[in-house]
Amino acid sequence: MKCALITGGSRGIGKAICKQLAIDTDYHILINYNNNKEAALDTLKEVEAEGNTGDIIQFNVTDAEQVKTALDTWQENNKEATIEVIVNNAGITKDGLFMWMPQTDWQDVINTSLNGFFNVTNHLIQKMLRNRYGRIINIASVSGVKGTAGQTNYSAAKGALVAATKALAQEVAKRKITVNAVAPGFIKSDMTSELNEAELKNLIPINRFGEPEEVAHAVSFLASKKASYITGEVININGGIYS
Incomplete structure (x- = not known):
């Protein structure tokens, strides 16, 4: 049984990725969640509705043990x-101006996006190397590519994830393991639900927020055999806000 693991897979972009992989691939979908078991089970139902199989698996990506x-x-x-695909999607935001940022807000955001990537990928990569095949896809952010005011912690975490993607890609390429990132801009999800879309869409050349599915399609492509010559790449999915 070949599997794809999606961290933070119960909601938002993670949920859309689980569903898209269920449609496009034969992978058994492993839906990781931290607290919200109901949302994870709901995602599993949608995976099964597409005629695919899956499991929910609970762990906090920040806790290595x-x-x-x-x-x-x-x-x-x-x-x-065998887990052939890892999608490192788990992430949180704790926005605020850097000058007033509590250390916990810095650490929590770094721990989830960056250390979460390490804890999950480091644990699974040796088996991928032995099997001489794998797909690692990291969900970064426009904030990690251009930086966003009020998100110094999130920008730092996602920027580091972009750099880690490029470095790891070079280490494992000979074993047919690709490592890529996608960097979403403003995507409709729980994370952006409190933002004023009417106001912010003026900043976006395409003039709207993106849909989670628009990110999921790119992830699904990178997870496929079709993307075997793409590695160390960052695909910006942001409606032209930073291009």
């Missing part, structure tokens, strides 16, 4: 399974 235990337990129960 929890990540290891959850993934090892799952592997023990599914001895024939």
